[in-house]
Amino acid sequence: MSTxxxxxxxxRPGRKYLYLQNVSATSFRDLFPTIALSSEGPPPKAGGxxxxxxxxxxxxxxxxxxxxxxxxLEGWRRKIIECAQGRKLLWGEISEEHLRLSDGxxxxxxxxxxxxxxxxxx
Amino acid sequence: xxxxxxxxxxxxxxxxxxxxxxxxERAGAPRLAPSFERTPDVSASQPAAPRFDLFAGDELAxxxxxxxxxxxxxxLAAVSLLSEDASLDLAPRSDVSYPKTRVWVxxxxxxxxxxxxxxxxxxxxxxxxxxxxxLASDEREDPLGxxxxxxxxxxxxxxxxxxxVKAAQTTQKILANPRVQGGFKLxxxxxxxxxxxxxxxxxxxxxxxxxxGAVVHASDVGAAGLRQLITGQEVRTFTSQxxxxxxxxxxxxxxxxxxIGEGGDVLASAAFTxxxxxxxxxxxxxxxxxxxxxxSVPTTPAVQANTWQEYETAVRNQYGAAAFRQRQYQAVxxxxxxxxxxxVIPNANVAVEAKFVGREGWSNSIRNPSSAxxxxxxxxxxxxxxxxxxxxxxxxFDRVIYHSNDLSFIRYYSxxxxxxxxxxxxxxxxxxxxx
Numbered sequence: 001m002s003t004x005x006x007x008x009x010x011x012r013p014g015r016k017y018l019y020l021q022n023v024s025a026t027s028f029r030d031l032f033p034t035i036a037l038s039s040e041g042p043p044p045k046a047g048g049x050x051x052x053x054x055x056x057x058x059x060x061x062x063x064x065x066x067x068x069x070x071x072x073l074e075g076w077r078r079k080i081i082e083c084a085q086g087r088k089l090l091w092g093e094i095s096e097e098h099l100r101l102s103d104g105x106x107x108x109x110x111x112x113x114x115x116x117x118x119x120x121x122x
Numbered sequence: 123x124x125x126x127x128x129x130x131x132x133x134x135x136x137x138x139x140x141x142x143x144x145x146x147e148r149a150g151a152p153r154l155a156p157s158f159e160r161t162p163d164v165s166a167s168q169p170a171a172p173r174f175d176l177f178a179g180d181e182l183a184x185x186x187x188x189x190x191x192x193x194x195x196x197x198l199a200a201v202s203l204l205s206e207d208a209s210l211d212l213a214p215r216s217d218v219s220y221p222k223t224r225v226w227v228x229x230x231x232x233x234x235x236x237x238x239x240x241x242x243x244x245x246x247x248x249x250x251x252x253x254x255x256x257l258a259s260d261e262r263e264d265p266l267g268x269x270x271x272x273x274x275x276x277x278x279x280x281x282x283x284x285x286x287v288k289a290a291q292t293t294q295k296i297l298a299n300p301r302v303q304g305g306f307k308l309x310x311x312x313x314x315x316x317x318x319x320x321x322x323x324x325x326x327x328x329x330x331x332x333x334x335g336a337v338v339h340a341s342d343v344g345a346a347g348l349r350q351l352i353t354g355q356e357v358r359t360f361t362s363q364x365x366x367x368x369x370x371x372x373x374x375x376x377x378x379x380x381x382i383g384e385g386g387d388v389l390a391s392a393a394f395t396x397x398x399x400x401x402x403x404x405x406x407x408x409x410x411x412x413x414x415x416x417x418s419v420p421t422t423p424a425v426q427a428n429t430w431q432e433y434e435t436a437v438r439n440q441y442g443a444a445a446f447r448q449r450q451y452q453a454v455x456x457x458x459x460x461x462x463x464x465x466v467i468p469n470a471n472v473a474v475e476a477k478f479v480g481r482e483g484w485s486n487s488i489r490n491p492s493s494a495x496x497x498x499x500x501x502x503x504x505x506x507x508x509x510x511x512x513x514x515x516x517x518x519f520d521r522v523i524y525h526s527n528d529l530s531f532i533r534y535y536s537x538x539x540x541x542x543x544x545x546x547x548x549x550x551x552x553x554x555x556x557x
Binding site for chain 1: 447449450451452453454457459461466468469471514517518519520
């Protein structure tokens, strides 16, 4: 397993993490700005979400990208899940050293490949 | 009333900084050397029978009020009696002895006071120990120190009330001392001068006038207070003397003129202090609410920069450029979802922004609404964008750090951000050395 920091593995006060499936970092950057606007439900009331630019590739090959959010935690969680469901994408969250996936799978983090798509600040 | 006065004395006693504590065995220690005739020898194997009601409150005072009984009471007697009384359904304890009575001796307003804490609660769990006080003295005939020369001690007088009266008289003497009053003057002058200095620092004409007046008057009061403190003689302020002279000139009698002088001086202090405080608070309070930053602006070493690009790079280098990453974010600002990209210290969720004020200076900056171009539409847009960017960063990230090379920029926008409720935004002053 990589030594990269896995977002959401360590809790941060006031901030939650979800993982959203996509095929590549590039396409995820296209997907990310649409999350809060991607369904008919109301947008979050406050706070924001950050593309953490970190992906977890599970043993079956799918890659899910980390999103952190703060403020209206329920609102942001709902929008990310709606985004996934609308596009028939997997989503997941970290729980006790596992990635709990929306299809019911429970994947040990130790079995995931961690990748970063960091773009250095210019 | 008794309870109230005792409670007051007890409170004073608890607050007394010079309180000393001694166990019963140590009560006669040389340091304080009071006599404790009311407390019998603890080594006595058979405690004397109690001659007064138990748990009625201040047994020590009652003992004082009962002629001939002063030496007969010891709380151990109560303990023994209760432990033998089967009707109280208390299991007698074999360890009932009396090593636990504690006696405190302390000074209150120069009066030596002795407090006795009974140890009943130690032996009997349900019992509530109480506490009583009396004045301590080395005089065998007057163990509570209440008797003045030539006067017989009236045993019916409540010792605590007498102690309170003595303490009050002592306090009056202290307060009437010119040196003490000089100290009060100095204290009042410090308060007035501080409030005046804050008011004078405000950018309003009224604030500066009132603040300056307060500082001048505080100097007068402070100088008089200091001289009085040193000499022990009453020293009047120039303000008071001037007002008195003016009143005499207007035809007031000497007594009335002096009253006007002294009263006017006090009124001036009150008015200057209150006015300055109000003015200062009027400006400081919103600024304090507004500014998560301005109470102290952290400063980093200066950087070489002529342009905002050079400045941004230099700021980034102070962190170590590799520490930065760009992050997409979505944020909700005033109900709208907005997208953006920020320079972020990952893992810490800190967004960092550099704001450079160029050679034109803050007075001509497009971001300064008070500049010559500050009200132009493009300038207003630039000013609005500074706030909106901060709102986006504040919503999306845990912390936001703004570096600027201009303290006026920091002062102005820290207030703006604060008024917008951005509590997680900080400013750092990073000067630029233009080359």
